[in-house]
Amino acid sequence: MGTVLPKMKDVAALAGVSIKTVSRVLNNEPHVQHAVRERVQAAVTELGYVPSKSARSLRGSRSYSINMMCHSSRSNYVNTIQFGAVIACQQRGYQLTISLIDTVEEKSATDFRDELKILMARSSPDGVILVAPFADDPVVLQVFDELAIPVARIGPSLGPEGRVRVGINEREAAFEVTTHLLELGHTRIGFVRGLENQAVTEERFQGYKAALLEKGLKPDAKHVRKGRFDFRSGVRAAEKLLALEPAVTAIFASNDDMAAGVMMLANRQGVKVPEDLSIVGFDDSEIAENMWPTLTTVRQPLQQLGEVAALKLIETLGQSVPPVIPPTILPHKMIVRQSTAKVRTPV
Amino acid sequence: MGTVLPKMKDVAALAGVSIKTVSRVLNNEPHVQHAVRERVQAAVTELGYVPSKSARSLRGSRSYSINMMCHSSRSNYVNTIQFGAVIACQQRGYQLTISLIDTVEEKSATDFRDELKILMARSSPDGVILVAPFADDPVVLQVFDELAIPVARIGPSLGPEGRVRVGINEREAAFEVTTHLLELGHTRIGFVRGLENQAVTEERFQGYKAALLEKGLKPDAKHVRKGRFDFRSGVRAAEKLLALEPAVTAIFASNDDMAAGVMMLANRQGVKVPEDLSIVGFDDSEIAENMWPTLTTVRQPLQQLGEVAALKLIETLGQSVPPVIPPTILPHKMIVRQSTAKVRTPV
DNA sequence: ACAAAATTTGACACCGTTGTCAAAATCGAG
DNA sequence: CTCGATTTTGACAACGGTGTCAAATTTTGT
Numbered sequence: 208m209g210t211v212l213p214k215m216k217d218v219a220a221l222a223g224v225s226i227k228t229v230s231r232v233l234n235n236e237p238h239v240q241h242a243v244r245e246r247v248q249a250a251v252t253e254l255g256y257v258p259s260k261s262a263r264s265l266r267g268s269r270s271y272s273i274n275m276m277c278h279s280s281r282s283n284y285v286n287t288i289q290f291g292a293v294i295a296c297q298q299r300g301y302q303l304t305i306s307l308i309d310t311v312e313e314k315s316a317t318d319f320r321d322e323l324k325i326l327m328a329r330s331s332p333d334g335v336i337l338v339a340p341f342a343d344d345p346v347v348l349q350v351f352d353e354l355a356i357p358v359a360r361i362g363p364s365l366g367p368e369g370r371v372r373v374g375i376n377e378r379e380a381a382f383e384v385t386t387h388l389l390e391l392g393h394t395r396i397g398f399v400r401g402l403e404n405q406a407v408t409e410e411r412f413q414g415y416k417a418a419l420l421e422k423g424l425k426p427d428a429k430h431v432r433k434g435r436f437d438f439r440s441g442v443r444a445a446e447k448l449l450a451l452e453p454a455v456t457a458i459f460a461s462n463d464d465m466a467a468g469v470m471m472l473a474n475r476q477g478v479k480v481p482e483d484l485s486i487v488g489f490d491d492s493e494i495a496e497n498m499w500p501t502l503t504t505v506r507q508p509l510q511q512l513g514e515v516a517a518l519k520l521i522e523t524l525g526q527s528v529p530p531v532i533p534p535t536i537l538p539h540k541m542i543v544r545q546s547t548a549k550v551r552t553p554v
Numbered sequence: 555m556g557t558v559l560p561k562m563k564d565v566a567a568l569a570g571v572s573i574k575t576v577s578r579v580l581n582n583e584p585h586v587q588h589a590v591r592e593r594v595q596a597a598v599t600e601l602g603y604v605p606s607k608s609a610r611s612l613r614g615s616r617s618y619s620i621n622m623m624c625h626s627s628r629s630n631y632v633n634t635i636q637f638g639a640v641i642a643c644q645q646r647g648y649q650l651t652i653s654l655i656d657t658v659e660e661k662s663a664t665d666f667r668d669e670l671k672i673l674m675a676r677s678s679p680d681g682v683i684l685v686a687p688f689a690d691d692p693v694v695l696q697v698f699d700e701l702a703i704p705v706a707r708i709g710p711s712l713g714p715e716g717r718v719r720v721g722i723n724e725r726e727a728a729f730e731v732t733t734h735l736l737e738l739g740h741t742r743i744g745f746v747r748g749l750e751n752q753a754v755t756e757e758r759f760q761g762y763k764a765a766l767l768e769k770g771l772k773p774d775a776k777h778v779r780k781g782r783f784d785f786r787s788g789v790r791a792a793e794k795l796l797a798l799e800p801a802v803t804a805i806f807a808s809n810d811d812m813a814a815g816v817m818m819l820a821n822r823q824g825v826k827v828p829e830d831l832s833i834v835g836f837d838d839s840e841i842a843e844n845m846w847p848t849l850t851t852v853r854q855p856l857q858q859l860g861e862v863a864a865l866k867l868i869e870t871l872g873q874s875v876p877p878v879i880p881p882t883i884l885p886h887k888m889i890v891r892q893s894t895a896k897v898r899t900p901v
Numbered sequence: 902a903c904a905a906a907a908t909t910t911g912a913c914a915c916c917g918t919t920g921t922c923a924a925a926a927t928c929g930a931g
Numbered sequence: 932c933t934c935g936a937t938t939t940t941g942a943c944a945a946c947g948g949t950g951t952c953a954a955a956t957t958t959t960g961t
Contacts, residue, residue: 214948228909267948305652326644471844471845474846577919608918
């Protein structure tokens, strides 16, 4: 009931050892006799003792918290990754905290750096998980270098630098879905790009181009539209692509939200999907199955991405100087649903 | 570059006062001369000093963190509330942490209580924000009472107890959309309930019933289906409701995801929306605008709900014994889009 | 069986802040 | 101008752990 929380000295008293020995057991340090270790552990569970995070981090200068930095957490992408990260952190006894910060573009770079530094000083995490649009931002990476806070980057360009990186092979995935469309007989395939400040935008585009070239087709600039990863920009891109003469017979949108926009416009204009127009997306977010017809897309293991990023990050916290770590590439998978079909009238 | 983080004594030295005085200034305590206060503040900003959270919370037994407890953060509802909560916390210098925990149903009640207690001991938040399905859970509320951790509940049943509560008037909102359908001439209006362990499910249903009764219509049990707040259960409910003889001419789903399911099924069966069937949802989540036709729904100010909950919670942390607080009711708004229209053939 | 080496254990300082309490400075009244 | 009341200030302990280092204990070698 109203019993006070047990402290280390209570555990020590119950086990008949010194405080320091309890500390050693809790931190899995060597130099404790097996029998003593067991006695202490029994005392811990009996009292339901949980070490005080603040005391621990004050002396040990580790906060046992990981921060996930986002621009906005309101997207399936960020949200699902976050979900995976929370699970991993919880499992390892870490706490996940969320920080929101505006992108560099919305303010001056110095303001941004200052704000970021204050934010980090406040939460003083042991490590930070970066997702788009920060995973590729040189200013952000530099600040964390200066603060000597380890970062894990999700879905970044796979450069050679020595930080924890987790992602999928974006280019290959884009190559696969494009090839899927080509094999269905499509030759005029529209492509909707994502936000230009994100590395994945170019990666996916490269995959698209490579697939066309492999089949001996020349990429046509008219078939490529810019997008912003949101529903609305998908609608706008589709307007242009369907107005072409001759129009495209398939559209590859760089994510599902834009694909949903494409589909909405097709529905509205009476263009039949997939008979007159095949559509593919990217991400396999919830919306992909919740539209009609359901969307062919690429499944990114988002939750797993978050989990692995958090685990790898926590793992590196022990090492004093993190070695150069090869990027972890998780497998993606093309999910063929109803929005793609053989082209009707091959020209 | 590699300068160490400034500590309180550095600030004290620069301002020419004692450490304690700096502490007083930072905590807005009285008994500091105006001039001294300014001098200290100047020193703080000059050094870019940020107090150490761990030291603070160790001595002061406040952690400056708020925990948001969810079952799964992967829904627009939870996600948007979380977004608002992060904003509010950040603004007040608090940190938002996320905890995931399985519902009571998935394990024994004692296990649940133990797990919850350990989770809270680990993160030791100053307060907790509860959302569905925990906001109404008596076991959860009891545990927090025992631990003496203040909670803020979002969207709960509006009982008389003295905790921070934030929500909208669910019943009235449901009353309004139902009335909207009635005024369009609909008389056979289907209703899809939500998860039965959540208070809002009954609240919205009561609003639906009240609207029918007010227009002199008798609620028909055949027109009411259970649901689980997800796309799939919306599809299933619609199958049943559209198979009725005579079929319903409108369906009110208790949330947007289920409404999307209803719409998908209608599209698939060739039932024209809104000509043959009007559909309304609830929440105004992103999906509402990202379907075709766009969805008439009720806008819940989810982000604001999260913000207000966090702010009110932080506010009460000062008071030693939180007084009985009246619930905060935020305004909702019916958003009429394309999915509702006059009934075609009034029977 | 005894000294040296290795292992196990505990006393104590310390991390950076806030609470307590007494000292110092200022103010007001007679 | 002095004395008590009040305001302002600072010295010091304390929060609950971990790091250091020395003491106690056990093991090893001869």
